[in-house]
Amino acid sequence: MADLTASRTKPVAAPSARKARRMTDLRRQPGFNAMAWGCIVFLYSPIVVLIVFSFNDNRSVVRWTEFSLRWYGEAFQNKGIRNATVISLQVASVATFFATIFATLAALATTRVRAYKGQTLAYAIINQPLMVPEIVTAVSTLALFTIIKKATGVNGIGYLMLAHTVFCIPFAYMPIRARLEDMDLTMEQAGADLYATPYQVFRRITLPLLMPGVFAGAMLAFVVSLDDIIISLLVAGPGETTLPIFILGQIRRGITPEINAVSTLLLGLSLFFVILLFWITRKRK
Amino acid sequence: MAAQPDIAAAPADGLAQAQSDARARRRRWLLLAPALLTIGLFGLFPLVITLIYSFLSPGTYGGVTWEFSTNAYTQFLFERDIFDDTLAFSTTYLNIFGRSIGLALVATIGALIIGFPTAYFIASKPPEQRNIWLFLITLPFWTNLLIRTYAVLLIIRDEGIINVSLMQIGLIDRPFGMLYTDGAVFMGLIYSYLPFMVLPLYASLEKLDFRLVEAAYDLYATRFQVLRRIIIPAARPGIIAGCILVFIPGLGAYITPELLGGGKKLMIGNLIALQFGSSRNWPFGSAAALILMVVVMAALLIYVRNAGKAGVRHG
Known part of the structure; x- marks a missing residue:
């Protein structure tokens, strides 16, 4: 598919002129352009096939018959999918809420300050969830939660939300910290000179300026939580099936067109947030 | 000041x-x-628990019993005979570790071969175009890994678009079994972690002074010589960083071998999950998790030292 369109859109330039330009462009290395385009085709063609065939009327994911939203309809009717979606959104919302607050506070304490003792340690701890392989985090969290559950007898979805909060913190922290580092202290100093209290300075100057970073952090945390599979798979108790867990279960049982539809929706949701995020962070430059 | x-x-x-x-x-x-x-x-704190668990005995229904034991570690190398309780050297688990390291390494090299020209191509573009390219390369990373892996599965399976197209053209008369092979896992790993390779490579190549390239051509260097003597040395920090960033998640991969390897071609990640699941040997799973972490930490240490050195050189 991709090859077809590529050959059709090839620019029709005089071959000799093209060749001459190639020879004079000293930055070029032979074959590198093709490799870069190949890279894009490689990264996107499976996703494109998945998206296109989720709109196929036929059960087949190979032969195209007719455009239809049939599988989306069936996916919405599917009770398992609906429940899983609700659980995923609940977990992602709670985890994003706490992770973003914690990350904002931590970013305020680690940026625009003179280096202090323990700062490097604080960084290391905040980034810890990124450094440990996910499967290790998953099994060790499971071990801890099993102990807590046995000791207290308390069960519920709170554990899953807590596990998500932990790994969402570093993702929320990154854009917030970047935003803070770009803000100089002159505004806040001006505010303080005009007799604003530290609280007023924070509320009226720092926070509004920081808001794009907070939004970016929250979106990143939300996407990462929504997409998590390994930690959820091990930590989730019965009845806490998130959308990725549900999809994995379905794939193991056999491929159905509804799964393509749900996958496309989840993919679309992540893409929406990430594109929005790129757009927000781009505007400030 | x-x-x-x-x-x-x-x-x-x-x-x-x-x-x-x-x-x-x-x-x-x-x-x-x-x-x-x-x-x-x-x-x-859970990591501390995992460390403690790795020195305990497995409970009957999962979990642990509080009895000190180093069985979890000896189990990697030896198999205990059920009848006479003797230890015999066994390579079952060593093989899984070896396979994982091998697959992660090969995938890293594959990603480097694809990623390097791409990163160079992006770095040699005008700045406005670079951002679009970087955006396109990073975008898949932020989408669901499970769904991306599933998308790969969809196109490479026997009834997938690749096999069906090849059969329609008449190149093959029966499906060419790609799914559930090491090749599929290898491809899945590259597919999942390619952005991690391109980004640090780009960061190094972006700093490359193209006047050096021009000077080399003035001195009659061939394109290959320029690549080998100027471009690759300039990209060295990026090559090391990219390789480590692909190797680490590749080594601990769970979803890729699970879906594309069919659960038969185990990697460490699957072995660990299995011990906490149906095998019900938490101490062994904990020990495997710790060994994986030690390998990853060692790789990260190289990464940090490399980043430090690169910083000194540029600063």
Whole structure:
């Protein structure tokens, strides 16, 4: 598919002129352009096939018959999918809420300050969830939660939300910290000179300026939580099936067109947030 | 420079300064507390539990019994005979570790071969175009790994678009079994972690001074010589960083071997998950998790030292 369109859109330039330009462009290395385009085709063609065939009327994911939203309809009717979606959104919302607050506070304490003792340690701890392989985090969290559950007898979805909060913190922290580092202290100093209290300075100057970073952090945390599979798979108790867990279960049982539809929706949701995020962070430059 | 007024003011009101310093310090740690406590208690502390668990005995229905044992570690190398309780050298688990390291390494090299030209191509573009390319390369990373892996599965399976197209053209008359092979896992790993390779490579190549390339051509260097003597040495920090960033998640991969390897071609990640699942051997799973972590930490250490050195060279 991709090859077809590529050959059709090839620019029709005089071959000799093209060749001459190639020879004079000293930055070029032979074959590198093709490799870069190949890279894009490689990264996107499976996703494109998945998206296109989720709109196929036929059960087949190979032969195209007719455009239809049939599988989306069936996916919405599917009770398992609906429940899983609700659980995923609940977990992602709670985890994003706490992770973003914690990350904002931590970013305020680690940026625009003179280096202090323990700062490097604080960084290391905040980034810890990124450094440990996910499967290790998953099994060790499971071990801890099993102990807590046995000791207290308390069960519920709170554990899953807590596990998500932990790994969402570093993702929320990154854009917030970047935003803070770009803000100089002159505004806040001006505010303080005009007799604003530290609280007023924070509320009226720092926070509004920081808001794009907070939004970016929250979106990143939300996407990462929504997409998590390994930690959820091990930590989730019965009845806490998130959308990725549900999809994995379905794939193991056999491929159905509804799964393509749900996958496309989840993919679309992540893409929406990430594109929005790129757009927000781009505007400030 | 900024600290100078402080020092000048210190003798005049040293006490007030010390008090405000203490207040600032307390405020700082209060702000850090929620994040540090959450991660400390539910991110770091579980690792300690895993360490302890790896030296205990397995419980009958999962979990552990509090009996000291190093069985979890000897199990990697030896198999205990059920009848006479003797130990025989066994390579079952070593093989899984070897396979994982091998697959992650090969995928890393594959990603480097694809990623290097791509990163160079992006770096040689005008700045506005670079951002679009970088955006396109990073975008898949932020989408669901499970769904991306599933998309790969969809096209490479026997009834997938590749096999069906090849059969329609008449190149093959029966499906060419790609799914559930090492090749499929290898491809899946490259597919999943390619952005991690391109980004650091690009970061290094972006700093490359193209006047050096021009100078080399003036001195009659061939394109290959320019690549080998100028471009690749300039990209060295990026090559090391990219390789480590692909190797680490590749080594601990779970979803890729699970879906594309069909659960038969195990990697460490699957072995660990299996011990906490149906195999019900938590100590062994904990030990495997710790060994994986040690390997990853070693790789990260190389990464940090490399980043430090690169910083010194450029700064």
